[in-house]
Amino acid sequence: MNYSFEYIDIILLAMIAGFIFLRLRGILGKKTGFEEDINSSFPHEAPPVQPVADLNAETFDDKAKKEFVKGAEIAYETIITNFAKGKLKDIKSLLDKSVYKQFEDAINDRDSKKLSSETTFIGINSAEVKDHHQNKNMLEVTVEFVSEIISCVKDKDNKIVSGDPEKIKKVLDTWKFSKDSRSANPNWLLIDTQA
Numbered sequence: 001m002n003y004s005f006e007y008i009d010i011i012l013l014a015m016i017a018g019f020i021f022l023r024l025r026g027i028l029g030k031k032t033g034f035e036e037d038i039n040s041s042f043p044h045e046a047p048p049v050q051p052v053a054d055l056n057a058e059t060f061d062d063k064a065k066k067e068f069v070k071g072a073e074i075a076y077e078t079i080i081t082n083f084a085k086g087k088l089k090d091i092k093s094l095l096d097k098s099v100y101k102q103f104e105d106a107i108n109d110r111d112s113k114k115l116s117s118e119t120t121f122i123g124i125n126s127a128e129v130k131d132h133h134q135n136k137n138m139l140e141v142t143v144e145f146v147s148e149i150i151s152c153v154k155d156k157d158n159k160i161v162s163g164d165p166e167k168i169k170k171v172l173d174t175w176k177f178s179k180d181s182r183s184a185n186p187n188w189l190l191i192d193t194q195a
Helices: 004-028 062-085 088-094 097-112
Strands: 116-135 138-154 160-163 169-180 189-194
Touching: 062 088, 062 097, 062 116, 062 138, 062 169, 088 097, 097 189
Parallel strands: none
Antiparallel strands: 116 138, 138 160, 138 169, 169 189
16 A cells, blocks of 8 residues: 555645735734733623713703613523522622622522523514603612523422423513612613512
8 A cells, every 4th residue: 555645734734824824924924912901902891881960850851761772682691691600709899789699589489499590692672761850869760671582490409490491481580779879880780670
C-alpha cells in the first residue's frame, strides 16, 4: 500500500488551516496589550429600570412611558428567571425589602419540600403602564405584563408536581415599581406583584 497520498492530504490540510489562520488574524487583528478590560465594560448587576424624573402628566408622556417599559421588561425577565433558579442575590438590587422577603420565604419553602422549579422564559407579549403617580418624593408606576413561560415544579424523584414542561402558558402579572426621587440610585424597586 502506498501512504504517500495520505501525507499529501495532511500537508494540504495544514496549508489550508494556516491560510485560514492568517486571513482571520488579518481581519480580526492580534492582541496588542492596549485592549480595554472587558469586565469593566459591562455591568455585573441586573440592568436597572430606567428612571423617570417626575410622574406628572407633562413629563410622563408616551416617550417616557416607552422608555420606562423597556427597562421594566428587562427587570421583569431578570426577576422571573432568577427567582425560578433561586438566585435572589442577583436581583436583590431590584427588590423592595418586603418583596425580597416574600421571594426568600417562597424559595425556602420550595427547598424544604425538596422541590425544584424549571422555568423557560419565552418572551413578553405586551407590557403597559396602567397607573403612575407621585406621592411626595416617592414615584410609583404599575405595569401590566403578558408573557409566555414554560414552567413546572418537580419533586426530589424528578416527578412533575405542577405545571407542564412541554406547554407554553400565557401569564398575566401586574407589578408595581417605586423609586425615591431624591435617591441617586437609578434602580426602581419592585414593591408589589399580583398575578
